[in-house]
Amino acid sequence: MGIEVSVIMISHNKYPENLFSLYALEKQTFDHSKMEVILVDDASSDETPTINNQSFSFPFKYVRCEENVGRSKIKNIGIEEAKGDILILLDSEMILEPSFVEQHYSYHQTNENLVVTGVLQHYCSYTVFYPEFNKRQRRKLLSLMKRRRKWIPKNNRILIRSRIKSGTTTKFPLFTKEEIQLERYKALSSHMPSFREVIERYGVELKDYKMPWTFVITRNISLRKKLIKAVGAFYEGFQGHGFEDWELGYRLFKYGAKIIENPNVSVYHQEHPKSKENLRDNLTNYLTFLKLHPNFDVGAWALDWIKKKSYFEISDMITEYEKIMAESPEMITNITKGLNALFYSVLNELYENRKVTNLLSISGIENNLEWKELIFKERENLINQNMGTKLVEALDLLINL
Incomplete structure (x- = not known):
């Protein structure tokens, strides 16, 4: 039948997290011959380009921008490359449970006007150690190792602790490909849901909630490509990080798309160093959003x-x-x-x-x-x-x- 689902991953300096995400995608229960994965690299300066030399169990396409074009443009490039009628948009550091693609595909068979989000079963997972982790992140990692020590091979625990104590200045992976595919990363994960109170009040279909577009966070959504064609692509006038997804979500909502939450599968965001949030940049983008609408x-x-x-x-x-x-x-x-x-x-x-x-x-x-x-x-x-x-x-x- 050809490609039905296009998984679009956007990436900027997220190696090896993006590779781990691809390893996990190889365990998807959805028919791999009907699913393509497109990794769009926004001028990464790390080892991300080496991924293009790898082979996977699904059709894979690596697209590289030699100059940084930003989050909106990089997503639009991925959408333009997509062959599938159903699009799944992800940040490249997201690890998906095996039934994720199949679940999202099923939603879109019953209603062609859906935007399916996944914020309730969101987890933070430690798969790579960064020397730049802040104190809170280091404490969290060591706490998870202690509480779930039976889930982590002894040799791994010893190696991680020794390298942390040595004051290493280089990052290193905490898992192998095999361990990622065996879902060992769940041992170093903690539940971090968003909008829980909203879902408890309005339900997963967000009935009567007047701002469902705030759920359109493109680290993890799916929709039919025809909806993008109907409302237009991501607006490329935003600067830096933030609100390009809400603005698209708002246009989809006003067009009549139904935005719902999928509570049945979990997604794991691989932790990386936290940059200090730049409130001014966020406000710049929200003011742009408000000027547009x-x-x-x-x-x-x-x-x-x-x-x-x-x-x-x-x-x-x-x-x-x-x-x-x-x-x-x-x-x-x-x-x-x-x-x-x-x-x-x-x-x-x-x-x-x-x-x-x-x-x-x-x-x-x-x-x-x-x-x-x-x-x-x-x-x-x-x-x-x-x-x-x-x-x-x-x-x-x-x-x-």
């Missing part, structure tokens, strides 16, 4: 950035907003415009590394007396009619910061 439900995430509202509260507020907009949009014309200005001001103040305060003035509301008066008139009207409680709460919260 200057909508209430995108801006409302500003309340999470300042830790003032939970996922649930933001989702409930969007539900309330959409209900009023469907029934009586004239009631909140100026509140909508005002809240959008306040959301943007929050993100911009964070980006400029300033304290988030005095937002009425920064947003321009304070200096436009007519607009300000209309906002507060709509606020009073909502209160009198016992409507828009969550919108009023958000408005009051932001103007009183």
